[in-house]
Amino acid sequence: MSKVMVVTSGKGGVGKSTTSASLGAALAQAGQNVVLVDFDVGLRNLDLIMGAERRVVFDLVNVVQGDAKLAQALIRDKRVETLHLLPASQTRDKDALTEEGVERVINELRERFDWIICDSPAGIEKGATLAMRFADLAVVVTNPEVSSVRDSDRIIGMLDSKTLRAERGETMEKHLLLTRYDPARAARGEMMKVEDVLEILAIPLLGVVGESPDVLTASNLGCPVTLHNPSSPAAKAYADAARRLMGETVAVQVPAEKRSFMDRLFGRKAAAA
Amino acid sequence: MSIFSFLARKQSAPVARDRLQVLLAHERALDGRSDIVAQLQQEILAVIAKHFPIDQDKVVVKLDRSQRVSTLEIDIEMPPETSARA
Numbered sequence: 158m159s160k161v162m163v164v165t166s167g168k169g170g171v172g173k174s175t176t177s178a179s180l181g182a183a184l185a186q187a188g189q190n191v192v193l194v195d196f197d198v199g200l201r202n203l204d205l206i207m208g209a210e211r212r213v214v215f216d217l218v219n220v221v222q223g224d225a226k227l228a229q230a231l232i233r234d235k236r237v238e239t240l241h242l243l244p245a246s247q248t249r250d251k252d253a254l255t256e257e258g259v260e261r262v263i264n265e266l267r268e269r270f271d272w273i274i275c276d277s278p279a280g281i282e283k284g285a286t287l288a289m290r291f292a293d294l295a296v297v298v299t300n301p302e303v304s305s306v307r308d309s310d311r312i313i314g315m316l317d318s319k320t321l322r323a324e325r326g327e328t329m330e331k332h333l334l335l336t337r338y339d340p341a342r343a344a345r346g347e348m349m350k351v352e353d354v355l356e357i358l359a360i361p362l363l364g365v366v367g368e369s370p371d372v373l374t375a376s377n378l379g380c381p382v383t384l385h386n387p388s389s390p391a392a393k394a395y396a397d398a399a400r401r402l403m404g405e406t407v408a409v410q411v412p413a414e415k416r417s418f419m420d421r422l423f424g425r426k427a428a429a430a
Numbered sequence: 431m432s433i434f435s436f437l438a439r440k441q442s443a444p445v446a447r448d449r450l451q452v453l454l455a456h457e458r459a460l461d462g463r464s465d466i467v468a469q470l471q472q473e474i475l476a477v478i479a480k481h482f483p484i485d486q487d488k489v490v491v492k493l494d495r496s497q498r499v500s501t502l503e504i505d506i507e508m509p510p511e512t513s514a515r516a
Contacts, residue, residue, distance in 0.1 A: 303446050310454050346441025353447045357454060 167308030169279030183399035208379025221258035367412030
C-alpha cells in the first residue's frame with residue numbers, strides 16, 4: 158500500500174529538502190519504490206540537492222496542467238534505481254497548482270510508488286497547504302531553536318485541521334525529526350534539549366540528526382548524505398529514521414557529546430535515549 | 431564585572447523552553463477558538479434576539495484555555511426594562 162508523506166516545518170532553512178532527499182534515498186536503498194515531489198513552485202531546489210538539475214525537462218506544474226505526462230516528468234535517480242524525482246517548476250505563477258490537479262497527480266503516483274514524499278515549501282501559503290493536503294503521514298522537521306519550534310507548532314495545528322484526513326475525522330500520523338542538534342551546546346544549557354522540544358510539541362520522535370559538516374558536503378555534491386557518506390552520523394540517523402517509517406523498532410540514538418579520554422577509560426556511557 | 435560572573439550566567443535554553451511554553455499555550459487557545467467562538471456568539475445572539483431586541487456588541491463570548499482550567503465566559507448586557515417586548 159502506498160503512503161503519501163509530507164516533509165514540512167513552517168520555517169525555512171531547517172532542512173526539509175535535505176530530509177526529503179536523505180529519507181527518500183534511504184527508503185529506496187531498502188528496496189522501496191520512492192518518488193520525491195518538490196512542491197516549492199518558483200524556488201525549486203530538490204533537483205539540485207539530488208544532483209538532477211541538468212536532467213529537468215518537465216515538472217510538477219506541467220503534469221498538473223496536463224502539458225506533460227507523468228512518465229515524461231519523472232527523473233529516475235542514477236544511483237538508486239527505485240528512487241525518482243518529480244521536480245517543481247521555476248514559474249512565478251503562484252496559482253500554477255490546483256487542488257484537483259495535485260490530487261490527480263498524487264493518485265497517479267500512488268499506483269506506481271510505495272512512498273510519495275512531498276517536500277513542502279516554507280510558510281503556510283498555498284504551496285505548503287497543497288503539499289500536506291493529501292498526506293497520510295507527516296514528518297515535521299524542527300531545529301532546537303525558538304522560531305523553528307513555534308512554527309512547527311503552527312504546522313502541527315494545520316496538519317490536524319487542513320488536511321483531507323483531518324477533515325474526514327481520521328488521525329494524521331505526525332513525526333518529529335529534530336535536525337541541526339548540537340549535543341555539546343545542549344549539555345551546556347545553550348540549546349534546548351531533545352526532551353524540551355518533545356515536551357513542547359508533543360508528537361512522537363522519528364529521529365535526531367546532529368549538526369554535521371557531512372550534510373553540506375553532500376548537498377555540495379548533489380548526493381543525499383545517506384548515499385554519499387553512509388557511515389556519517391547524520392546518514393545513520395536518517396537511515397534509522399527510514400527504518401522506523403517502515404515499521405521497524407529501532408531505538409532513537411540522540412547524538413552525544415564526544416567522550417573524553419577519561420570517560421572512555423572509565424567506560425562511562427554517553428547519555429542516549 | 432566580577433571574574434566569576436560566568437559562573438552566575440543564566441543558561442539560555444531553559445529560558446527558551448519556558449518562553450515557548452507560555453507563548454504556545456496562548457497561541458493554541460487562539461487557534462482553536464476563532465471559529466467556535468464566533469459561531470457561539472452568533473447562536474447565542476440569535477436565541478436572545480427571539481425574546482429581546484439586543485445589540486450585536488452586547489454579547490461577549492470569551493474562551494480561555496490554560497493547562498489546568500478552561501473557562502467559557504459569556505457576558506450579555508440586557509437592554510433596559512422599557513425596551514423589552516411586552
